Amino acid sequence: MGSDGEAGAVYDSVLDAVGATPLVRLRRIVPEGSAQVWVKTEWTSPGGSVKDRAALAMVLDAEESGALRPGGTIVEGTSGNTGIGLAMVAAARGYRAVFVVPDRTTAEKQALLRAYGAEVVRTPGLVPQDDPRHVRRLAGRIAAGTPGGWLADQYDNPANPGVHERTTGPEIWAQTGGRVTHLVAGVGTGGTLTGAGRYLRRHGVTVVAADPWTYRYGGGDGSPYHVEAVGHYLHPLTGTDTWPRVYDPAVHDRVERIGDGDSLRTVRSLARSEGLLVGGSSGTAVAAALRVAAEAGPDAVVVAVLPDSGRIYLSTYFDDDWLTRRGFLDAVAGPRVRDTVGPYAPGLLVAPATTTVAALLAALDRAGPGGAVPVVLPRETDAVTWSAPDVIGSVRPADLVGLRPDERVGAHAGPPPATVGHGESTAAAAARLDAAAVGRHDAVLVLVDGRAVTQVRRDRLGGRPA
Numbered sequence: 367m368g369s370d371g372e373a374g375a376v377y378d379s380v381l382d383a384v385g386a387t388p389l390v391r392l393r394r395i396v397p398e399g400s401a402q403v404w405v406k407t408e409w410t411s412p413g414g415s416v417k418d419r420a421a422l423a424m425v426l427d428a429e430e431s432g433a434l435r436p437g438g439t440i441v442e443g444t445s446g447n448t449g450i451g452l453a454m455v456a457a458a459r460g461y462r463a464v465f466v467v468p469d470r471t472t473a474e475k476q477a478l479l480r481a482y483g484a485e486v487v488r489t490p491g492l493v494p495q496d497d498p499r500h501v502r503r504l505a506g507r508i509a510a511g512t513p514g515g516w517l518a519d520q521y522d523n524p525a526n527p528g529v530h531e532r533t534t535g536p537e538i539w540a541q542t543g544g545r546v547t548h549l550v551a552g553v554g555t556g557g558t559l560t561g562a563g564r565y566l567r568r569h570g571v572t573v574v575a576a577d578p579w580t581y582r583y584g585g586g587d588g589s590p591y592h593v594e595a596v597g598h599y600l601h602p603l604t605g606t607d608t609w610p611r612v613y614d615p616a617v618h619d620r621v622e623r624i625g626d627g628d629s630l631r632t633v634r635s636l637a638r639s640e641g642l643l644v645g646g647s648s649g650t651a652v653a654a655a656l657r658v659a660a661e662a663g664p665d666a667v668v669v670a671v672l673p674d675s676g677r678i679y680l681s682t683y684f685d686d687d688w689l690t691r692r693g694f695l696d697a698v699a700g701p702r703v704r705d706t707v708g709p710y711a712p713g714l715l716v717a718p719a720t721t722t723v724a725a726l727l728a729a730l731d732r733a734g735p736g737g738a739v740p741v742v743l744p745r746e747t748d749a750v751t752w753s754a755p756d757v758i759g760s761v762r763p764a765d766l767v768g769l770r771p772d773e774r775v776g777a778h779a780g781p782p783p784a785t786v787g788h789g790e791s792t793a794a795a796a797a798r799l800d801a802a803a804v805g806r807h808d809a810v811l812v813l814v815d816g817r818a819v820t821q822v823r824r825d826r827l828g829g830r831p832a
C-alpha cells in the first residue's frame with residue numbers, strides 16, 4: 367500500500383474526490399543515471415481525467431458569480447474529457463447539461479456523456495470557425511438561447527488554469543516535499559500547464575511543455591497528428607489558427623516536441639513495464655519527461671502530469687493491428703513491407719489542399735514525371751513540399767488539364783491512395799489491399815509512425831494490380 371493508504375478517504379459527495387491524485391514513481395522505464403521520474407495519476411479522479419478539476423472549478427466559479435443558477439443548464443462544445451467532467455458535475459449538482467460534439471466523435475464517447483444524463487447535439491466537425499454550425503459557435507448559441515443557460519468555455523475561462531494553480535501545482539510541491547525540479551505536461555487548452563506551471567515556477571521549478579511534433583505550440587507546421595487532446599493544429603479547411611486564451615506561453619521554459627511514434631511506444635511500455643494503462647497524451651508527457659530526466663541527471667526530480675486512462679483507446683493505441691497498419695509497430699513475421707520497398711526515395715511530393723493548380727504544375731515540372739500527388743490538409747504555407755503529413759486525397763497530373771491556374775487543387779482531389787505500414791507483413795498488406803479493392807490508384811502510400819513517407823507500386827507488394 368502507499369504511504370497514506372490505510373483506510374481511504376471518506377467524502378460527502380463524489381465531487382469531493384476530485385483532485386488530490388496520487389503521485390507514482392516510474393521504476394522500470396527510466397534509464398540508470400537519469401533523474402527520478404514521478405507521474406501525477408490524474409485518471410484516478412472520479413470522472414477519469416485531469417479535466418474533472420477544471421469542470422468542477424468552472425461550475426463553482428459560475429455559481430459564485432451568479433452566471434449559473436439552480437435549475438440552470440451547463441453547455442459546452444467538447445467531444446472529450448471536459449464534457450465527461452462537466453456531465454459528472456452537472457449530475458451531482460442537479461443541472462441539465464448539453465454538449466455539442468463534432469459528428470466524427472465516437473459512439474462510445476457520446477454514450478459516455480448520455481450515461482450521465484447529458485444531452486448530445488452533433489454538428490459537422492470540419493466547418494470554418496465563423497460558420498454558425500462550428501462546435502464552439504453552436505454551443506454559444508444554445509447557451510444564449512436557453513433560459514438559465516451557461517457556457518463553460520474551457521478555452522477562455524480563467525477558472526480552468528486557476529484550479530491548477532490552486533491545487534495541481536501545490537499538490538505536486540507537497541507530494542515531492544519540495545524536491546520537484548521539473549514539471550512536464552501537455553497543452554490542450556493549456557489550463558494544466560499554465561496553472562500548475564505558474565505555481566511551481568514561483569518555487570524555482572523548470573516548466574516544460576510536451577507537444578506533438580508538428581503542432582503549433584512547439585513551432586510545427588500545424589499538420590495533424592494521431593495523439594488526441596493535446597497540441598493545436600491549423601483548422602483543416604481554412605488554415606486559421608486561434609490560440610486559447612487560458613494558455614500562457616510565457617509560463618513554460620521550453621517545449622519538447624514529441625513524435626507520435628515516441629508517444630505511442632511510450633504508452634505501450636507504460637502499460638507493459640510499469641502497469642500504468644494511460645492515454646496517448648500521457649505517452650507524450652512521459653516521453654518528454656524521460657528526455658528531460660536524461661539531461662537533468664540523477665539529482666533532479668521530474669514530475670509528469672498524466673491526464674487520462676488507456677481504457678478509451680483500446681481499439682487504437684492498444685490494438686497491435688491498428689499500430690502495425692499505421693507503421694508504428696512491426697508484424698511478428700516477415701517479410702515486411704520495408705524489405706520489399708527497399709530504401710525510401712528522398713521524400714514524397716505532397717500538396718496542401720489550398721495549393722493552386724499553377725504551383726502544383728510548377729512543382730511537378732521540377733520533380734519530373736510521377737504518378738498521383740497526395741493532397742494533404744492545409745498548413746502554414748501552400749507550397750508543395752516533400753514532407754509527409756496527413757493525406758486526404760490525391761490529384762493526377764491529368765486531373766489538372768483545363769483548370770484555371772489559380773484554382774485550389776483540393777477541390778479537384780480524388781480519393782486518397784491506400785496505405786500500408788512499413789512493418790506490416792507484405793502478404794497481409796497485399797491481401798488487405800485486394801480485399802479493399804481501392805479503385806483508381808496503382809500506388810500505395812507507405813506509413814512510418816503514422817505518416818506517409820513514400821509511394822510504392824501495388825504489384826511490388828505481390829497483390830493484384832489496380
Ligand SMILES: Cc1ncc(COP(=O)(O)O)c(C=O)c1O
Nearest residue numbers: 447554555556557558595647673
Ligand atoms: C487526454 C487529455 N490530455 C491532455 C489534455 C490537456 O489538458 P489542458 O486542457 O489542461 O491543457 C486534455 C484536455 O482535455 C485531455 O483530455
